[in-house]
């Protein structure tokens with residue numbers, strides 16, 4: 651089995667308006683993330699972009715995002731997987747990132763990399779912030795998992811099936827985790843990979859690990875659990891998929907080495 655290196659950008663929240671809040675500049679953070687990867691010589695096989703890619707679902711930000719990934723030496727050669735989040739809009743997402751017509755149905759995809767199967771699911775509910783896997787999406791997942799993949803499967807979706815300790819975020823989780831658990835039970839799913847909470851967390855669904863990536867754009871303060879308190883800063887996830895294990899590592903964007 652090969653080693654697969656994946657980089658996860660989640661909750662990029664690109665904004666044509668610049669700063670979303672004082673000190674919160676998603677575009678600058680994405681640029682910083684790409685420079686960081688380039689400086690360290692990180693060349694991922696796959697880049698997972700797990701939702702909330704444009705803050706208002708605007709087509710111009712999607713095009714800017716795709717262009718930035720294509721222009722960066724770190725990501726230009728990678729297989730890119732775009733997954734929608736609750737801030738995204740299916741129509742503009744499809745036309746700007748997937749090169750499709752502006753359809754409004756769920757965006758579900760199967761992407762392969764050297765025997766590793768990535769099943770990317772649309773957990774969004776148009777007009778709402780919580781997540782739900784529609785019957786059509788669950789059927790897509792079941793069909794995708796019918797036969798095992800040579801190097802196993804990663805299931806990727808924006809909304810985690812696991813609750814955040816931050817109460818208002820937990821209310822916006824995937825609202826039918828049991829359906830997801832039943833769909834993946836007995837299949838070759840190695841890890842479920844999500845975003846949405848803007849903080850790192852590890853959980854499980856049945857016997858399958860769940861990874862929740864922090865956001866590149868801004869972070870949620872996990873020392874406060876009764877409200878979502880925004881913290882300037884950002885991070886991405888490095889995923890090393892080895893023969894018998896998957897390791898998720900948070901890479902912070904503001905690294906100041908000791909002098």
Ligand SMILES: [Fe+2]
Nearest residue numbers: 661702846848
């Ligand atoms: Fe987000």
